[in-house]
Amino acid sequence: MNFLEKKICEEGIVLAPTVLKVDSFINHQIDPLFMQQIGCEIAKRYKAERITKILTIESSGIAPAVFAGLELDVPVVFARKKKSLTLTDGLITSKVYSFTKQEENEISIANKFLSAGERVLIIDDFLAHGEAALGLAELVNKAGALISGFGIVIEKSFQDGRQKLVDKGYRVESIARISEMNANGITFLKSEVTSL
Amino acid sequence: MNFLEKKICEEGIVLAPTVLKVDSFINHQIDPLFMQQIGCEIAKRYKAERITKILTIESSGIAPAVFAGLELDVPVVFARKKKSLTLTDGLITSKVYSFTKQEENEISIANKFLSAGERVLIIDDFLAHGEAALGLAELVNKAGALISGFGIVIEKSFQDGRQKLVDKGYRVESIARISEMNANGITFLKSEVTSL
Numbered sequence: 255m256n257f258l259e260k261k262i263c264e265e266g267i268v269l270a271p272t273v274l275k276v277d278s279f280i281n282h283q284i285d286p287l288f289m290q291q292i293g294c295e296i297a298k299r300y301k302a303e304r305i306t307k308i309l310t311i312e313s314s315g316i317a318p319a320v321f322a323g324l325e326l327d328v329p330v331v332f333a334r335k336k337k338s339l340t341l342t343d344g345l346i347t348s349k350v351y352s353f354t355k356q357e358e359n360e361i362s363i364a365n366k367f368l369s370a371g372e373r374v375l376i377i378d379d380f381l382a383h384g385e386a387a388l389g390l391a392e393l394v395n396k397a398g399a400l401i402s403g404f405g406i407v408i409e410k411s412f413q414d415g416r417q418k419l420v421d422k423g424y425r426v427e428s429i430a431r432i433s434e435m436n437a438n439g440i441t442f443l444k445s446e447v448t449s450l
Numbered sequence: 451m452n453f454l455e456k457k458i459c460e461e462g463i464v465l466a467p468t469v470l471k472v473d474s475f476i477n478h479q480i481d482p483l484f485m486q487q488i489g490c491e492i493a494k495r496y497k498a499e500r501i502t503k504i505l506t507i508e509s510s511g512i513a514p515a516v517f518a519g520l521e522l523d524v525p526v527v528f529a530r531k532k533k534s535l536t537l538t539d540g541l542i543t544s545k546v547y548s549f550t551k552q553e554e555n556e557i558s559i560a561n562k563f564l565s566a567g568e569r570v571l572i573i574d575d576f577l578a579h580g581e582a583a584l585g586l587a588e589l590v591n592k593a594g595a596l597i598s599g600f601g602i603v604i605e606k607s608f609q610d611g612r613q614k615l616v617d618k619g620y621r622v623e624s625i626a627r628i629s630e631m632n633a634n635g636i637t638f639l640k641s642e643v644t645s646l
Contacts, residue, residue: 283527283563284512286520312509313528316480317516324482331479332509336551355532367479 257291258430259442262408268435272382272410280379280407281314292429293321296377296405299427300326303402306372307331309390311361314379318407322377331368333361333390346396350389353382361389363397370398381406381428384415391424403427411443453487454626455638458604464631468578468606476575476603477510488625489517492573492601495623496522499598502568503527505586507557510575514603518573527564529557529586542592546585549578557585559593566594577602577624580611587620599623607639 255263267275279285296318305326310319311333323330335350336359347362368374376390387404394401403425409416411431419426431443451459463471475481492514501522506515507529519526531546532555543558564570572586583600590597599621605612607627615622627639 277560278563282530282560283525284516284519285525286516287523289516290520313512313530316509316512317526320480320482320485320513320516323480324486327483329479329481330513334478334509364473364478367474 255442256429257288258407261288262430262432263440266440268437268440271434271436272413274408274410274432274435274440276408280317284317286317289317290321292407293318293323294325295429296375296427297322297325300375300402300405303375304373305375305402307368307399308375308377309333309363309368309394310377311335311386311390315377318379318405319377322375322405326375328375329367331363333363333393335359335361346393348389348392348396351385353385361386361393363393365397368394368397368399372397372399373402374399375402375405377405379407381409381415381419381426382413384413384418387415387419391419391422408432451638452625453484454603457484458626458628459636462636464633464636467630467632468609470604470606470628470631470636472604476513480513482513485513486517488603489514489519490521491625492571492623493518493521496571496598496601499571500569501571501598503564503595504571504573505529505559505564505590506573507531507582507586511573514575514601515573518571518601522571525563527559529559529589531555531557542589544585544588544592547581549581557582557589559589561593564590564593564595568593568595569598570595571598571601573601575603577605577611577615577622578609580609580614583611583615587615587618604628 265278308323308330319330344365345362346365351358374394406428409428409431433443434441461474504519504526515526540561541558542561547554570590602624605624605627629639630637
């Protein structure tokens with residue numbers, strides 16, 4: 255098992271066959287050193303891609319994205335789920351349905367922070383049905399920038415998000431790929447992480 | 451001027467005498483290396499305080515908090531503004547009115563991530579009227595933990611947030627303290643940042 259799979263087994267809580275709680279180290283409490291390791295692993299996989307910008311979405315994508323951004327030495331932009339009063343003009347938007355929260359959000363970024371021709375790495379904490387990932391991809395496409403790929407912390411490989419992205423020709427790198435989970439345990443697909 | 455004041459003067463946009471837009475490097479696009487410098491500066495000021503946990507609030511507090519957390523080698527917990535479907539039991543909550551967004555939010559953390567006796571550093575990107583800061587302080591108090599102080603990126607010193615915190619006996623450290631701002635420029639209060 256790689257470092258993330260090990261942590262998921264130790265601290266993750268399977269609430270249902272599709273619901274994994276990792277709030278002790280990823281999406282509520284954050285272990286900074288561990289998150290840096292995740293960011294570095296994502297950065298390593300895209301080192302050759304001459305990334306110019308990282309795009310993520312608030313809130314749980316921010317921590318892995320800033321550590322990957324530090325490693326690749328590129329700015330991070332986080333899409334917002336709600337409109338800000340001080341960010342009104344020049345927005346690029348897309349709609350994202352959240353299965354977890356059972357609601358549709360309009361996500362947005364200021365167009366001045368994503369230019370045509372940029373090479374974008376999209377980072378998020380989870381990939382499940384791919385709704386957030388596709389929404390972020392739409393933002394990049396609307397800006398005329400290039401999607402170099404996705405860097406995902408935990409992929410629920412038993413759901414169809416990865417396939418949707420692969421079908422569109424996108425590269426997807428996930429640090430942990432869960433093929434099955436239930437009260438008895440969590441099974442992972444083979445991973446290529448080198449830092450164990 | 452310190453490194454942050456300089457960046458504010460170069461990239462900040464004064465939209466009104468009370469509204470400063472710093473979305474190019476703090477709360478929409480993030481400059482990771484610069485944010486690490488901010489996190490390290492906050493950490494340095496609290497190095498002697500034997501901090502055991504950093505508390506912040508989504509979304510813009512997360513980046514400075516994780517870098518400070520990395521430096522101090524402590525976990526970061528970010529309070530949520532909305533309830534999560536997978537975070538339902540054992541919540542500590544408080545109410546926060548946002549002048550910027552003109553709405554009241556209930557913010558919350560899972561009580562298992564903040565224990566009685568912990569020494570907590572509260573980090574946020576802005577301090578203005580102090581509503582978010584007081585809401586976060588209430589969470590810490592309800593948990594029976596100790597507030598070691600606040601680490602703020604940008605303080606609007608012409609508003610009363612700092613005074614409210616100081617009146618309650620809290621230590622407040624802000625990397626940039628703005629005494630006045632308008633179309634002609636931004637004036638800062640004296641700052642003690644050593645890394646220029």
